[in-house]
Amino acid sequence: MDALLDILGLTEAARLLSLSPPGWGMNLLRGLVNSLQIAFGAFGMGLVIGLFGAYGKLYGGPVLRDLLAIYTTVIRAVPELVLILILYYVGTDLINKAATMLGHGRVEISGVVAGIWVLGIVQGAYATEVLRGAIQAVPAGQIEAARVFGMPPFMLMRRVTIPAMMSFAIPGLANLWLIATKDTALLAIVGFNELTLETRQAAASTRAYFTFFLAAGALYLIVTLCSGVVFGRVEKWARRGQPSLREARR
Amino acid sequence: MSSTTSAPGDPAQAGQQDIAIEIEDLHKSFGPLEVLKGVSLSARKGDVVAIIGGSGSGKSTLLRCINFLDTPNWGKISVGGEQIVLRADGTPANRRQIERIRTRLGMVFQAFNLWTHRTLLENVIEVPVHVLKIPKADAIAQARVLLDRVGLGDKTDTFPAYLSGGQQQRSAIARALAVNPEVMLFDEPTSALDPELVGEVLTVIRDLAAEGRTMLLVTHEMKFAREVATHVVYLFEGRIEEQGPPEEVFGNPKSERLKQFLQSIH
Ligand SMILES: Nc1ncnc2c1ncn2[C@@H]1O[C@H](COP(=O)(O)OP(=O)(O)O)[C@@H](O)[C@H]1O
Numbered sequence A: 001m002d003a004l005l006d007i008l009g010l011t012e013a014a015r016l017l018s019l020s021p022p023g024w025g026m027n028l029l030r031g032l033v034n035s036l037q038i039a040f041g042a043f044g045m046g047l048v049i050g051l052f053g054a055y056g057k058l059y060g061g062p063v064l065r066d067l068l069a070i071y072t073t074v075i076r077a078v079p080e081l082v083l084i085l086i087l088y089y090v091g092t093d094l095i096n097k098a099a100t101m102l103g104h105g106r107v108e109i110s111g112v113v114a115g116i117w118v119l120g121i122v123q124g125a126y127a128t129e130v131l132r133g134a135i136q137a138v139p140a141g142q143i144e145a146a147r148v149f150g151m152p153p154f155m156l157m158r159r160v161t162i163p164a165m166m167s168f169a170i171p172g173l174a175n176l177w178l179i180a181t182k183d184t185a186l187l188a189i190v191g192f193n194e195l196t197l198e199t200r201q202a203a204a205s206t207r208a209y210f211t212f213f214l215a216a217g218a219l220y221l222i223v224t225l226c227s228g229v230v231f232g233r234v235e236k237w238a239r240r241g242q243p244s245l246r247e248a249r250r
Numbered sequence B: 001m002s003s004t005t006s007a008p009g010d011p012a013q014a015g016q017q018d019i020a021i022e023i024e025d026l027h028k029s030f031g032p033l034e035v036l037k038g039v040s041l042s043a044r045k046g047d048v049v050a051i052i053g054g055s056g057s058g059k060s061t062l063l064r065c066i067n068f069l070d071t072p073n074w075g076k077i078s079v080g081g082e083q084i085v086l087r088a089d090g091t092p093a094n095r096r097q098i099e100r101i102r103t104r105l106g107m108v109f110q111a112f113n114l115w116t117h118r119t120l121l122e123n124v125i126e127v128p129v130h131v132l133k134i135p136k137a138d139a140i141a142q143a144r145v146l147l148d149r150v151g152l153g154d155k156t157d158t159f160p161a162y163l164s165g166g167q168q169q170r171s172a173i174a175r176a177l178a179v180n181p182e183v184m185l186f187d188e189p190t191s192a193l194d195p196e197l198v199g200e201v202l203t204v205i206r207d208l209a210a211e212g213r214t215m216l217l218v219t220h221e222m223k224f225a226r227e228v229a230t231h232v233v234y235l236f237e238g239r240i241e242e243q244g245p246p247e248e249v250f251g252n253p254k255s256e257r258l259k260q261f262l263q264s265i266h
């Protein structure tokens, strides 16, 4: 093994990336775990916001619809980096002001929680549009069939609308998840120790920029590939009962 | 009760407890378009009421108002003697009452409207298990019997998209029967089918008629209507133009419009 690395000229890289000190591998992995935590949280929060947003846009009153239109338009118009700065600093500032008013003194806001909130709000705007489109793509007859047999609204959403819209929503949601994993890198700017910041610190300390950024790139790629497999399975499940285009052509 | 003219449809001549469904002076507009202009109709238990009429005469709207898929503007509807409580503008006062009444009606749509992400068996047990809260094992056993009855006992685990239109419509009938409805509502159940598939669906409906199911049947199959109906209603531009026993309506139509309509069909 060592001989092989030697021939390939990778001995130095292996030493730098080693999981035990003085290697920086553990730092990178810790960064990856933080990034994934935030991506998971933000994606989940985005789904919840998106579901409410989509239903609000489709069935809500005029005031709610206007508010949601402002939300999705503004969030999707402003660059994410700017949003993160605004939401992070304004958010923490507001929380601290509220805390002082209630006599608590300054509160320490965990980077993960802040990251989830900030990216979750961004994801929610996109998810609202993805899910709205998917809900509208459900054939009206299937919803009517549920109503006509006395299904109350919430059960109808759970048993019919959501399962039926899944196949339309999954490709868009898979995109959103991948964007979430990569948007975590933007949190480096507010000093959160996710993968990109850890990589930059390791690279700066060792001057091995190429090695570390290549390694980080590989980690992001692995995440993407694994996500692809998972979403492939989920999509297959969501599309159950629908003949594939290839079958249909026969 | 302006348009009720003959005995079988006249609630006054039927014992109250025999009435399966009763509609009185039903009005429905879509914006400026008045689609139903005061329709009164009733069916006793075991009646098969065929509703015929030209395209756009309001047949679908009538059925859809009965289970409040469309909200009537005015009128009275009662199912099995229970009158649906309406506000002044026709909207139902009590959502739960509507939901309860809906479970007592079995609707079959022109376009089948099966849930495509569920197998036939799952389609049939969906409402019994989740709305009526019947134990799942019982619902499955009953669903198998029903699917067997409509000739699909070997397709229980198939998804609707893999079936012919006739098979889908027969499953939809099984799904409607699974709630053991007091009244079955059919909205042109064979209009979306290829001609060679119409027969298999009509056979199922004929069986239901023979076992005494109460049905409101919107159809363009005049021969079939004549054969199974106990009462025929001809709808023209949102009003009942003529009604009566099938021999009368088909054999000796009085209204000019009905005569023309029957000729145009053949
Ligand atoms: N949701 C709706 N909005 C507006 N107009 C409608 C709607 N549903 C039906 N209509 C109109 O009402 C009339 C009667 O429709 P329908 O009851 O479907 O007729 P039928 O089933 O007898 O062919 C038609 O002119 C149709 O265009």
Ligand SMILES: [Mg+2]
Binding pocket: B059, B060, B061, B188
């Ligand atoms: Mg119609």
